[in-house]
Amino acid sequence: MSISPQIFELIRQEVKRQQEGLVMIASENYASEDSLKAIGTPLSNKYSEGYPGKRFYTGNQYIDEIENLAKFEALKMFNLSDQEWTANVQPHSGSSANIAVYMGMLNPGDKLMGSDLSQGGHLTHGSPVNFSGKLFNFAHYGVNETTHLLDYDKIEEIAIAEQPKMIVCGATAYPRTIDFARFRAIADKVGALLLADIAHIIGLIIAGVHPSPFPYADFVTSTTHKTLSGPRSGFVISKIQYAPQIDKAIFPGMQGGPLDNIIAAKAICFSEAQSEEFKAKQIQTVKNCQALAKKLMDEGIKVITNGTDNHLLLIDCRSVNLLGKEGANLLAEANIYTNFNTVPYDPAKPFNPSGMRMGTAALSTRGMKEEELEMIGGWIAQILKNPEDKNLREEIKTKVKELTLGFPIYENFQI
Ligand code: DSN
Numbered sequence: 001m002s003i004s005p006q007i008f009e010l011i012r013q014e015v016k017r018q019q020e021g022l023v024m025i026a027s028e029n030y031a032s033e034d035s036l037k038a039i040g041t042p043l044s045n046k047y048s049e050g051y052p053g054k055r056f057y058t059g060n061q062y063i064d065e066i067e068n069l070a071k072f073e074a075l076k077m078f079n080l081s082d083q084e085w086t087a088n089v090q091p092h093s094g095s096s097a098n099i100a101v102y103m104g105m106l107n108p109g110d111k112l113m114g115s116d117l118s119q120g121g122h123l124t125h126g127s128p129v130n131f132s133g134k135l136f137n138f139a140h141y142g143v144n145e146t147t148h149l150l151d152y153d154k155i156e157e158i159a160i161a162e163q164p165k166m167i168v169c170g171a172t173a174y175p176r177t178i179d180f181a182r183f184r185a186i187a188d189k190v191g192a193l194l195l196a197d198i199a200h201i202i203g204l205i206i207a208g209v210h211p212s213p214f215p216y217a218d219f220v221t222s223t224t225h226k227t228l229s230g231p232r233s234g235f236v237i238s239k240i241q242y243a244p245q246i247d248k249a250i251f252p253g254m255q256g257g258p259l260d261n262i263i264a265a266k267a268i269c270f271s272e273a274q275s276e277e278f279k280a281k282q283i284q285t286v287k288n289c290q291a292l293a294k295k296l297m298d299e300g301i302k303v304i305t306n307g308t309d310n311h312l313l314l315i316d317c318r319s320v321n322l323l324g325k326e327g328a329n330l331l332a333e334a335n336i337y338t339n340f341n342t343v344p345y346d347p348a349k350p351f352n353p354s355g356m357r358m359g360t361a362a363l364s365t366r367g368m369k370e371e372e373l374e375m376i377g378g379w380i381a382q383i384l385k386n387p388e389d390k391n392l393r394e395e396i397k398t399k400v401k402e403l404t405l406g407f408p409i410y411e412n413f414q415i
Contacts, residue, residue: 026359104249170197203227207282230269295377
């Protein structure tokens with residue numbers, strides 16, 4: 001007997017959970033209805049190993065057009081010329097995109113420099129438990145111990161001492177602006193290539209509310225499902241002279257057949273990201289995060305760097321005598337979803353660190369504004385300051401559900 005009815009029922013329950021909860025996990029968002037539609041199509045049936053015009057299977061005439069459109073829109077959303085830049089839209093994820101750049105441009109054992117995972121970086125920026133740290137020789141930089149800001153003078157010092165062949169910039173838990181021009185200057189000083197991983201802030205960059213890594217980086221990698229609101233996937237944009245190495249690293253280097261249904265959804269999200277509506281949403285995302293940060297600080301909760309310039313913030317749960325996991329679990333009981341996270345120089349272990357990360361991308365996609373974020377910040381503070389009060393969490397859960405009724409996540413989604 002097919003388990004389809006059971007799976008479909010679980011999908012309905014998950015959609016209901018997303019509708020009735022406040023998604024404040026900084027890396028999550030809602031793919032647009034058109035993106036979702038493209039994901040669930042028979043494009044998933046096709047094999048198209050290779051690249052447009054050079055496939056190892058026949059019958060790819062429409063797939064070629066779709067992939068070419070995705071490549072075209074990827075450059076267009078950053079106003080890049082196809083004489084200088086090229087996009088590869090086949091990586092299945094942001095991690096795959098990063099691997100492709102390392103494998104395409106370097107040899108195992110080569111020296112790179114990346115942000116420390118415990119200070120805002122990513123697993124693929126050289127964490128010892130990840131392929132990047134196992135295959136390559138990573139030196140790490142972090143943030144200043146007092147300000148918790150990137151210390152560019154220190155980063156330059158490390159680069160001069162370590163002489164990396166590539167510097168990776170970009171973060172998953174850094175609430176402030178990244179100075180890509182300064183990273184370029186540091187890379188030039190030591191003759192290194194520069195990779196900017198913009199997975200978290202891509203939407204903000206497109207909207208002009210965060211400085212762009214173009215033309216500074218040699219390679220820009222990203223996911224497509226965070227502030228970009230597309231399917232769960234990734235891509236690379238590189239300077240055109242590096243395209244052959246990057247293409248070869250992705251196929252046949254690391255991947256076989258691309259996911260053509262996902263590439264179609266990427267084309268759609270790249271195009272949607274060029275709309276005025278998308279830009280307004282990114283601007284609102286930052287305003288919402290700043291309103292949330294202010295409310296939490298007014299409530300006496302420590303916000304790392306005392307605020308935020310982007311879509312996310314980090315709180316130090318020790319300011320309310322909790323650890324991050326405990327705090328995140330308390331909030332989840334009230335349908336408020338966040339994730340526990342290390343804070344810079346965290347003495348606690350990564351599986352129960354001192355902090356929590358929160359983001360406003362998903363709530364902004366739903367249309368929430370400062371007024372709602374201040375109210376939500378108040379609920380968060382009440383819950384964290386009263387961990388023994390289960391009734392309070394039940395009361396707030398009811399309020400959360402009421403609030404979400406006014407902000408549907410999809411108009412037409414049905415299964
Ligand atoms: N797991 C993602 C995040 O939450 O930031 C990064 O890959």
